[in-house]
Amino acid sequence: MKSIEFVSSHNGAVVTIRLNVPQKRNAISLQMFRELIDFLRASESDPKLTIVVLTGTGTYFSSGNDLTNFTNAFQDPGANLDQVIKHGAQLVSDMVEAVAKSSKILVAKVNGHATGIMVTLLGLFDLVYAVDTAQFLTPFVQLGQSPEGASSYTFPRQSLLATKRLISQSFLEKVLQANEREIRELEERFKSDECLEAIMAFFTKKSKL
Template structure:
């Protein structure tokens, strides 16, 4: 039964049993008619958003729509392997105390908010070969920018291939001397976009294997990159965007940056060769705090343990670091390549072996009850926010 019909029945019962005055009915009905029109407009507006609002927002939208149109959840929770079904059910079930009228209003407000954010915050489409990153050359300085600011620069599956392709482009380009990765907006990167875990079609084990191969290729692009590679960490960094830093030649961070690898809280395990590079860089104990116990480091803490090369004040960060890197990009490229090879090539084969082992373990983790339950718990918590 629709919200309008439910309230219509309620009005009839109230009028019959409690002497509901006719003069109050018309304003109430006009209000509900307006609200229903807004609800229909919001439904139409949702289909015209220029960018996918992301899994968290879609869960909230789904839950509010179901609560507004059907009321409290009345079905059983889907089975363990139905990732999407369980996430949707949990989000809807979390709204048990919300009235249908309040759910409809909240739905309208959320869609309008998303439409406003998309029109003002989404980056303008630019011609070129990449959709989720930007790759530009300034003199000898190649800048690869993670470019999903509305999603905290989280990596979609396509992002992994684009970044690997941009690294190969930089390696092959004789004009590129130094390559830098950074993030658009206030985030460096929030790591893997967890919607990758819910957009599942086909057998989950086959998908896990393909994802493992994708990650292996992605990390291998960093292992084999022959030129100086620098991270300009302009804000919070999470997950794979952090673990890869063990293979960078320098990491410069604003004092507002943080570094977080919450693998065990998501039922997963380290990647990006961090199971080897982090203990080598910061010692086994400090590495365990990050990789096992989910400790988030401030920029200065990351500098003290050796993960970050230098921390600079936020108000001077961009001006100082880009001027410095432009100077470095004037150095002879062959000298830099040969010098990096002398310091890195001895471990290259070992890093490939570590990458293989880490990816194999992650394929197992992605299909485990630990990971499934943790991801569903994460989305359920987000849907209540």
């Protein structure tokens, strides 16, 4: 089973990247980082490709960095820990750069909980589509780390957590007098895969104009 699956659709205009390590809650290994970086860089030379969708397998979008990236190295008496840390930091930096510089429409289909860098990177995406049950965790303070993924810049400007609450409040105020059945139908429609497919089809059509 591959850790990452790349599925092309809409005549090559849309590629869905599926994180496929559900037994590890789709934690990102060093190899997965490399595959994601290589794909985003290579996609720049593909004029047919318009939309890149990132999602996960199972109930988790991603639990962030796979901690075995570092624990395995720490248990190796012959490992150069300084080099291991620098290499890991460079991969994260390259990943952020690949996302930030991508000319494609980047869509995150957040199918479940997200942690760490897979939360902070969302601030660099063009569209984030999350299920209602998704929870976003950024435990940098608890771990004694600085924010990653350019989140110290993107989050104050477009905080995903605050925006979700504000949108919910605004939505409820506007539909307070509406028919409850219609509201439920709208909510189900917006949460459906068909809605996301329609959004992607819209962007694909616009990109050809």
